[in-house]
Amino acid sequence: MGIRTAVVTGAASGMGRLTAVRLARSGWRVAAVDLPGPQLDAVATETGAVPYPCDVSDAEQVAATADTVIERFGAIDRLVNAAGIAVPGRIEDLASRDFERSVDINYLGTVRWVQAVLPGMRSRGSGELVLFASLAGWMPTPAMGAYTATKFAVVGFAETLAMELRGSGITLRCVCPGAVQTPMLDDIMAHGISARLKNLSRAAAPEQVLDSIEASLVRRHAGIYVFPGIPTKMLWRIRRIAPGLLAGVVRRLSA
Template sequence: MQLGDRNVVITGASRGIGAALARECAARGARVTVVARSAGPLADLATELGGHAVTADLADASVTAGLIARIEDEVGPIDVLINNAGIDLAGGFAELSGEDLERLIRLNVLAVSELTRQALPGMIARGGGHLVMISSLAGSGTFPGIAVYAGTKAYVTHMSEGIRLELKGLPVGLTVVEPGLVRPTDMADSVTSYAPTAACFARFNRLGLLADVDRDTLAHHAVNAIEQGKSHVRYPKRARLFPQLTNAPRRMVALCLAGVPRR
């Protein structure tokens, strides 16, 4: 799908990867709607890009309820939904508070599922659309200090591949983005502020299995994937084998389902 004049909604766009995605989409002529909690940075970005800002705490179910319909009332039908908003919890599982645990799952799991659930029927009915799920390499391999975060990303990837099966034959695209550590971002700083997690990244970097991914380069590849209808974006290239291996059983299931009705 070419992005010129398309309505693109990007969650978690007040900074980091989301802001880079918004800039990349706007540079290709899209009308962007940026969503996050920080009203000031969001308004500044919307002004810079000639887009629309929606201040929303997506971890709050009363806020996500009906949110897609409200956005569509304001800007028109959504062509592309980029589910990017996400948080990590730097630290050991045993030290987590119940409150933090719930907040992380509400945002990384429930909000992604709920916004997709709200947006997809309209895309199908209109005969076009594209979903982008910002997952992570952590959905394939986990480190100490990110157990719950990695679990939420495994959910995002696995749910997305299930949705992909249901989209077979329909004009709605789906891209799963699975990056390693992306810089500069607050999340990369947060994750590596916990020494055991930082030590794991350092080991993987020394082994040549990981390398930092540049935020703007990732955004460029992710937006290319929308325009070129690519199913996966995996960086750094050297780590692609991990998600390819974890995706292998899903690919095998998909092949075995050839000819079976999906919807």
């Protein structure tokens, strides 16, 4: 197998940055996608990834960037959609623009990039789609309404996409970590979210999340969901079996 090409969105920070670093060090050609700025430039300098400034909330930019990557490298073998924002706050306290931005980046940004790379993958009968959702896509959390709604949307999108991809040769993974020790988590905690919620599921190291993704991709028939770590899997199962019980625990920890 020759050198493979990955597109990583949100590559300038957090899970996207760590994904770009790991893939580049593993011999992948990496198209690092994020808003223009010194953080994106730094990732490119550190890893040799090719920086592609792109606003995932802009459909025309996404389409043009995907075309440019394909023109340069010939094909996109893996999409890792890690671009995302979290705007903490109670629903009545958030501006409508906060919800619109969250949907535009977290959900529609995912949709746009999948639509941009999927035709090429279908024509080749191969490819990998790694979409970052969250345990928040299963478990509502007070003061995180804008974020959780978008992650519920990504989960529903992924399940539908999995049905449409059946027999295509394309591998899909929807990654649903709990708290991960990233700058995004630090920002959420700094904006008044109860620290006790963080203890509901011990914050995972980012490397654990990446290890779980790679292990799942090796097992082609592992199912679409990746729940990194035993606590995350347990919370997901409790949510499905006893949603009322888990909701009560979340309410108490949020008080």
